[in-house]
Amino acid sequence: MLAQPPLWLIVLAFLGSIGVLVFVHEMGHYLVGRWCGIGAKTFSIGFGREIAGWTDGRGTRWKIGWLPLGGYVRFEGDMDPASMGRDLDMLTPQQRAVSFHAKPVWQRFLVVLAGPAANFLLAVLIFAGFFLVFGAPRTPPVVAMVAPQSAAAKAGLQVGDRILEMDGRQVKTFNELGQYTVLRPGERVLVRLQRSGQVIDVPVTLGTASEVDRFGQIYRVGRLGVAMPPPVYQKVGPLRALPEGVQATWQTTRSMAEGLWQLVTGRRPLNELHGAMKMAQIAGQYASVGPFEFIQLLALFSINLGFINLLPVPMLDGGHLALYTVEAVRRRPLGERAQEWVFRGGMAALLTLFLFTTFNDLGSFGLWEQIGQLTG
Incomplete structure (x- = not known):
């Protein structure tokens, strides 16, 4: 760490x-x-x-x-x-x-x-x-290993299965598979895969894991429980680099929109919403x-x-x-x-959001826990 x-x-x-x-x-x-x-x-x-x-x-x-x-x-x-x-x-x-x-x-x-x-x-x-x-990521969404007792194992996924879709969304690379699953801890999804030339639909309830990054920060993420094959990166020329950049930006934006919607609908806890202080720490x-x-x-x-x-x-x-x-x-x-009333409401909403995210940021630094220990 x-x-x-x-x-x-x-x-x-x-x-x-x-x-x-x-x-x-x-x-x-x-x-x-x-x-x-x-x-x-x-x-x-x-x-x-x-x-x-x-x-x-x-x-x-x-x-x-x-x-x-x-x-x-x-x-x-x-x-x-x-x-x-x-x-x-x-x-x-x-x-x-x-x-x-x-x-x-x-x-x-x-x-x-x-x-x-x-x-x-x-x-x-x-x-x-x-x-x-460095090249664009091209690792195919093929199952190289199934973790025991994982969501994939319980659903019957096998080594060599190629993931084609997750809940109707096309999956072209292993990176896309990871981006989709990490945002959906505990959710039930329909996995379309190819096995021995046949296309099969398999319902899977994704697992939930607490992931610790290299700085000791804990994140709640979804897990399918499969290992990726050896990573593949394909060099792209100048004419392909921009379209690839647009695609990567779109995928990232879509993930952000999905994460925000999960916060709004209560599928993710609001303490995951952070502001400028957390942004500074991550930077x-x-x-x-x-x-x-x-x-x-x-x-x-x-x-x-x-x-x-x-x-x-x-x-x-x-x-x-x-x-x-x-x-x-x-x-x-x-x-x-x-x-004028619209902008007043907007200003109030932004100030409320600023205070809320600052409260979450301070909590992520352990401040409220330390205060509780001092006063307990």
């Missing part, structure tokens, strides 16, 4: 990862905004008081805030943090020509969508780079292992940031996209008062 990384490495890894991801996210907003002819007042990495910055020739203030938990691009016409576009009649004709809220709804939609899209694109490029250098852990592991984690964090921002929650990009969709359908935006 590896020792926990020092605090200075955790801080540096977190700042480095979140800084890159926020920069990429906001650069997506900025570039598409410029393409649409929208002026940008501020490009900020971090919130709060400016600790460093400069102003470019277009008048955009590029700065770093002291609180490194996000960032923003403030376009012309943004009169408030919620970007509601109020008081547009106070703008001069020159300001209105480059104002965000004076643009057609489809352009505003694209500008907002570009932030999460940039995060997904970063993940695609990282995966594609790894596939170019430090991967940075202590090596640069390749840290870059892979950066891809996962980037997908997570893009996915979370697409959720239809007010104050997030997904909330704005939902409002623009409503505006496009109604051919007019929601009233100012309705938007």
Whole structure:
């Protein structure tokens, strides 16, 4: 078991990862905004008081805030943090020509969508780079060994069986098989397999295991109980690397969506939902292992940031996209008062989520257990 990384490495890894991801996210907003002819007042990495910055020739203030938990691009016409576009009649004709809220709804939609899209694109490029250098995983989903008393053994799976589908989802590699099962501890699934040229459907109740990573952290995961054959990695050329990167990003995003749905529906405990403090710890852990592991984690964090921002929650990009969709359908935006209540609700939800995940993060560090021992 590896020792926990020092605090200075955790801080540096977190700042480095979140800084890159926020920069990429906001650069997506900025570039598409410029393409649409929208002026940008501020490009900020971090919130709060400016600790460093400069102003470019277009008048955009590029700065770093002291609180490194996000960032923003403030376009012309943004009169408030919620970007509601109020008081547009106070703008001069020159300001209105480059104002965000004076643009057609489809352009505003694209500008907002570009932030999460940039995060997904970063993940695609990282995966594609790894596939170019190391090859894409191609280990076939063939059973090389069946663990005694495992879910596979109880269901009658045999060495040499080739897994074709899990609950109707096609399985092409052993990696895909692992991604599917790990999220479903204790669940009953229908496994379609090929045995001696015949296709057979076998119901399997997956096992549940507590997996301990190299830093001593415990995770509850699903287990089928089969061993993989010798790993296979296939080198891909530049023309195949990007499609492979897109596929890997899609599979990871789908797994995140499934995990979130399991939390919402109660199939997974809510104490598995974590926030910035746990993210910082994980960043430090991967940075202590090596640069390749840290870059892979950066891809996962980037997908997570893009996915979370697409959720239809007010104050997030997904909330704005939902409002623009409503505006496009109604051919007019929601009233100012309705938007204000929507964003107030969104802010309350985000603050509640922040407090909840912080509580879980502190619990994962053992703080509540230590307090209980002191007061018991």
